[in-house]
Amino acid sequence: MNIIDREELTSIKRRVDQGTEDQRKSVKEIISAVRNQGDTALYHYTETFDGVSLHSLKVQPEEIEAAYQALDGEFVEILQEAADNIRQFHEKQTSTSWFDTSTDGTILGQKITPIESAGVYVPGGTAAYPSSVFMNIIPAQVAGVTNIYMVTPPGKDGKVPDGVLLAAHILGIDHIYKVGGAQAIAALAYGTETIPTVDKITGPGNIFVALAKREVFGDVDIDMIAGPSEIAILADETAVAGEVASDLLSQAEHDARSSSLLITTCRSLAEEVKQEIETQLANLPRKAIARASIEKFGMIILCRHLDEALETVNEIAPEHLEVVTKDPFQQLGKIKHAGAIFLGPYSSEPVGDYFAGPNHVLPTNGTARFSSPLNVDDFVKKSSVISYSEEALQKNADKIARFARLEGLEAHARAVEMRKERWK
Amino acid sequence: MNIIDREELTSIKRRVDQGTEDQRKSVKEIISAVRNQGDTALYHYTETFDGVSLHSLKVQPEEIEAAYQALDGEFVEILQEAADNIRQFHEKQTSTSWFDTSTDGTILGQKITPIESAGVYVPGGTAAYPSSVFMNIIPAQVAGVTNIYMVTPPGKDGKVPDGVLLAAHILGIDHIYKVGGAQAIAALAYGTETIPTVDKITGPGNIFVALAKREVFGDVDIDMIAGPSEIAILADETAVAGEVASDLLSQAEHDARSSSLLITTCRSLAEEVKQEIETQLANLPRKAIARASIEKFGMIILCRHLDEALETVNEIAPEHLEVVTKDPFQQLGKIKHAGAIFLGPYSSEPVGDYFAGPNHVLPTNGTARFSSPLNVDDFVKKSSVISYSEEALQKNADKIARFARLEGLEAHARAVEMRKERWK
The missing domain is CATH 3.40.50.1980 (Nitrogenase molybdenum iron protein domain)
Structure with missing residues (x-):
């Protein structure tokens, strides 16, 4: 897992598979x-x-x-x-x-x-x-x-x-x-x-x-077309390297194309996590997959300050985001794009994968910019309901007809005017 | 515009254009x-x-x-x-x-x-x-x-x-x-x-x-991929034929592929509307378009009773639905699928097209079965937020780890168990 300074980072590798x-x-x-x-x-x-x-x-x-x-x-x-x-x-x-x-x-x-x-x-x-x-x-x-x-x-x-x-x-x-x-x-x-x-x-x-x-x-x-799973962990010096590494690996074991990113303001944490990843990888059952994922799509991004780190998070729009900083709730308002946000050291990603309650079907591949976790709204539809009264139509018929004619739709205008017979 | 008995109706023509x-x-x-x-x-x-x-x-x-x-x-x-x-x-x-x-x-x-x-x-x-x-x-x-x-x-x-x-x-x-x-x-x-x-x-x-x-x-x-516009009017003997015909024509003038349907329990209304369509068509500026649409995709469907008519409406899942019956609000609960529902004789469709307030970007082509009018929710996304406490994780860590192992994801189990170090 490479450590790279934020300034040197040009782009995050994305793995959209459009098919041949x-x-x-x-x-x-x-x-x-x-x-x-x-x-x-x-x-x-x-x-x-x-x-x-x-x-x-x-x-x-x-x-x-x-x-x-x-x-x-x-x-x-x-x-x-x-x-x-x-x-x-x-x-x-x-x-x-x-x-x-x-x-x-x-x-x-x-x-x-x-x-x-x-x-x-x-x-x-x-x-x-x-x-x-x-x-x-x-x-x-x-x-x-x-x-x-x-x-x-x-x-x-x-x-x-x-x-x-x-x-x-x-x-x-x-x-x-x-x-x-x-x-x-x-x-x-x-x-x-x-x-x-x-x-x-x-x-x-x-x-x-x-x-x-x-x-x-x-x-x-x-629903959205899902890409490989991803995690970004935003961590400062209060984070425990072993925990951070284990969360990154839990994502990496899914798929060789999974992406695990650590975004941190703390160089010593970065070094320790890099080391921990190696140690923990060694005896994982799915280590071949996890190693391939970490090597190809894993990265530790070192930021100068928390605001830069948050900016980086928003650019990535990760599927899963863990915030392991001193006061994680303070950061919530600054996070614009993420599928699921896990706050604090006890909110390890698997907590949400299986058990806590929120959905694990999440927008991947940067689509958290515009998509939501699967939710109840995805299974309902809304119909508009419009009931105009005689009074309302009397008041507005001429305006509506005029608007219709500007759009070149005479039959629309006449449909409204047809009702004027009623109050002649 | 043909009049056809509900029992004889096999299918409604749809005009999905998938492109060549x-x-x-x-x-x-x-x-x-x-x-x-x-x-x-x-x-x-x-x-x-x-x-x-x-x-x-x-x-x-x-x-x-x-x-x-x-x-x-x-x-x-x-x-x-x-x-x-x-x-x-x-x-x-x-x-x-x-x-x-x-x-x-x-x-x-x-x-x-x-x-x-x-x-x-x-x-x-x-x-x-x-x-x-x-x-x-x-x-x-x-x-x-x-x-x-x-x-x-x-x-x-x-x-x-x-x-x-x-x-x-x-x-x-x-x-x-x-x-x-x-x-x-x-x-x-x-x-x-x-x-x-x-x-x-x-x-x-x-x-x-x-x-x-x-x-x-x-x-x-x-947003959804829009097809040609459509209207279905559910009307009983209380409806005024001239008004119904003018509303059908306001849809027909959009596009030769637009569809205008009258679903009614009243044979005399059906006959009158058919006649009115001819009369009103004669002096419409966009009569060529409107006539082509009415001839190809227009239809009057005669139903034996209101329940059959409502069933027909739900099968069609129209983009625009007008309900021009004795007590239109009584029918609202029975309408399952429609983009926008216009209730009563004063709620002519153009009222909603321009002026009333609800959106005119509506699901066409039967997609009202699962889609909504364009709405504010289409421009926001929801992020899940998960903050587990130490107590919550203590209580549930073993269950979560066990669930992860059943799914064959050992690194997931270990990520959760890693936190157990904290309370050893």
Whole structure:
């Protein structure tokens, strides 16, 4: 992990993967095959890409029951507590319809309605996380979405990991389909014999999933297209090097393309963290991944003062930001762009990944400049409500007609003037 | 305009334009040229596509002053009143940061911050609407976006329409650039010598603009990709045929691909509206467009009862919905999907297009199932805030570590356990 002075830093490496032309072409072919052949295409691609020939796409109740038996009761309790925390936090995000009335009789407002159906993509393999099930589904449930469908690629044994099934079961989700990749996104967007069309698709995935989401966007809604995970830690001399290093590594172990940055005003901390990273790396199970990530995308940025450090943070707009300084709350107002902000030495990033309550689906790759964590608002839509009274229209009809004519829209003007017959 | 019984209706024609392969290719080329050559590419494309060779991309203060002089004072007042109404409505949409505290010291919350910069696309030609300037820019201003840039294609005379300049001036916007099409979107997404990079791009445009927005999505945020405008009117025997017909035509005059639907329980109203459409069409200035739209995408759907009519409305998920029934507020709870809902006979759609206050940038093409009108929330982002106390971490560290290990993420577990040193 290199230490670099802020003044010498020209840019932070970003790792947007837009996909190759070949990948884009193959995603389009897959989508088109699923639209034309439905389930047949899903079985075919599952055999080709996941190496398993399935008899049924839908997970059966026995499989969920088996997952329940396979995991011990204490663990089930932990999962349940995490789900409760996540639900509690998201319940605070709900908003309500509102109206505003005028004395002339006008009523204007916003009516909030949940979307009807959502599809959640849960990646397979080593990235099949029960926490992803919680983080994607709970906001939808809190919003009031009644039809929630989960898709996830099966292993070579045709199974879905126990933890994922258990997490879904805890949430009461029983529509789970064994299909992944672009074909799963296509199925949720356009429907097949088995899988229903949904209004919104969320959840992370590989480049094929990301490209497919971009392709179907507009026909259905999608969440942001996620890039590799990132952490930035803003620390001063009060931070403990071992803790900082362990938090950086927790991000680095995700993916060789993950990015871990320390932004500090303290040279001795920088040196110590660099050393700690080496020590702790040595006996991590996923050390190959973590080392690749640290070497390619890890960096310690030395700043002259806290304001410069904060400026650097805002330029980066990190997905996860830890603030480990003397008085972390003092810095909160100065942070403009970050997906999730962890304040103080006890708010290690994994606290938020699994358990505290806020969502771990966060804007990556600098998109925290304009995007939010997945939240309840993502699963509702707002309709404007306009009720004009006779008095209001009498007062304003001529102005509205004049405005319409300036825009060259005569029929608009006449539609309003047509009502004037009523008070002639 | 055909009358069709609900039972016989199989599907509503949708007009999604995904663009041809050639259009997609040319959009990619344009984006790449703007990224590589900056302003030079913008001047080049403006000459090619808009047929004008510009000396400067930026609108000069004299041009805004000239627009001001060209329009009469009374009209300026109408525009100002509309802007005030729109601002008042959108100010009711603002939300605030919040925190939740626990007795164990944990603080969880959501910090709301405006995005820093937004770019607004305003179409040129006959679709250069001052109201679009208001509807796109006011929500951004209310949200607290400080840097707002407007792009719009110049006419062959190198000018931007007076109404558009005046509307921008009323809002205090002075960064206006004469560039349109995919090249304008590319400029806002990636920046040129003259045009700065923004965080979010909104505003309607032709297929090249729509494809370019889809292409840059992810690097910057975009609003929904708008399709042709649509209206559905739900009416019973209390509705006045002339008024209903005039409202349908106000939609039809926008675009030959616009869609105007009447959904009614009353056969005599259906017959009368059909007749009225013919009569009113005869002397509309934009009758060619309106007739093409009505013939291809207009329809009167006869339902057996109000519930069937409401079901039909929800299937369509119209952009604009008028409810002209005996007690329109009684129906509001049954309407699940609509961009904007106009209640009662005085709430003619143009009331909302220009003047009442709610936004006219609405989800088209059935996307009201999952999308909202443009609103203040579109210009803020929410950061999660997590502050765990020592007590909270002591209580939960083992659970969090166990959860991490189930997901195969050892470094996550160790990051949390590292803190246990503190209370040993």
